[in-house]
Amino acid sequence: MPQAREQNDRTVRELVEDFLYQEAALLDQWRLDEWLALFTSDGRYFVPTTDLPNGDPKTDLVFIDDDMVRLRARVERLKSRHGHREYPSSRTRRFITNIIIKVTEDGMVVTSSFLIYRFRLGESSPYVGWYEHKLKQADGQLKIHHRKAVLDMEALSEHGAVSIIL
């Protein structure tokens, strides 16, 4: 993406890594409104089930398939005291590695590996998997158009839920 190189003379890789790390920091710090602002207005967030990682939300059962209306509602719920699974909030720490960037006509497709530790009520449970971010320029900024989190675990056997934003 040519514009990317022009911004502060940074390479596309530096730009993307920085974006993913900043995104992870917003989630780990529960700055969820700022995180929401990273999405385009037609953004989507999607998590397939553990037994069907290639599941299509149009026809298959998935864990999460949020358009911006539902994603905003998810964030509101997580911020309220009525989202009981996350009230009090868990502590999380996200590690993102193995970043592969593919530049496309209207942006880029970035895949990465994640390891998210969640600590709450004396227990810890890691979510392990990979992301697919489809990023594009909007309003002069890099924005998330599509965000998929695919879990490698065979079941949510430690977690009981996908209660945090992966």
Place this chain on the structure above:
Amino acid sequence: MLDLDRMIIDKPADGIFRIHRSAMTSPEILQMEQERIFNKSWLYVCHESEVENPGDYRRRNVAGRPLFFVRGNDGKVRVFLNTCTHRGALICRHDQGHADVLQCFYHAWSFNNHGDLVGVPDEAGYGHSFNKAAMGLKSPPRVENYRGFIFVSFNPDVEDLVGYLAGAREYLDLVVDQAEHGMRIIAGSNRYSIKANWKLLVENSLDGYHVKPTHKSYFDYVTGLGVKSGAVQTAFSRPARVLGNGHAVEEHDGVRGRPIARWSPLFGEENKEEIAAIRARLVRKFGEQRAHLMTDISRNLLVYPNLLIIDSIDITVRIFWPITPDLMDVTAWQLAPREEKPELPRRRLDNFLTFHGPGGFATPDDVEAIESCQAGYKAEGVEWSELSRGMHREAIAEDELQLRAFWRQWYGHMSGLGKVETNDPIIRQTVALAR
């Protein structure tokens, strides 16, 4: 020493119903449940649509036992114990697949998809007592299919499935009859664990009382989408029903529409006609009253001991197995009519995702609630849980009658009384337990 008579206090005349909390924490109780409930009852395995074509198979654990089911080349779905008749290795080592012949990788014995032993390498190594015809894969002692729902029992003497289902049969029919060409399980399942006793999920799934306080954020969300908040307030005032043999149902008015067959603005104008046509077909076929039950009323149905069918905007099939007294494994699927055009299953899935899924806006809070109960039991000083709500009146869905029906049958099995009458809304049946 375990004293079962100290597990339940059931005194209808005094309006008292209590469960001793050790029922949720004791390893001895779980061991007894395995022997007296899970080894004696009918247990749900699968829906026949999960193996559509001859040779399709899937494996599944039922009451801790590895099983698999396969559609034979003759079209019949069979359930087998997943163990080689030779030395015991698992035969089916993939979660799902397709095979004409299933071969054990250990010594390469092979079985056709009817379970017959068809290949033994170097068979001449066995003597004249070796009876290949008797060495086919073994099925659980009883396997029966009720309108697509396949159950097994490890108890050869268990009554027929239809008799066992008792009043739950009528409610299964209400689900199955919604489809003109049968139901199917949608691809993808939810597998998660809950750090709580399995009976707490039975209670939670039948409990209308918790819905408004626990799921406030869900109702805020749907109210924000345009559902009238008054609908939520009155939804759980229908009479409660128990269905015999420990089965029970919690019925409520649907607060949102249903693809079968009650249109809601949430489904989009483009689907209005289709949904009206489905409703008209159901009225023609089943009459106004039954069509009303199928389309307007939502329900959570417990098929004792551990199958939940949530017949709501979506149809959720949920099964859960105890692992330890304070841990269970849950699996949930979506059921939909085969003929439904693509946009309507999407609406079902939407509801599942916003409510019933582990990434939804309600189920994670149920998980939190029952884990919280389990954690609270560690305080020990409070011995009893209180389940008497509605005993003094004709119970409604927000009462605890459904929970008592489960617990009475649980006690019947655990104590050796066997089948107890749980069908009376208020008084009669509990005399047997009061002793």
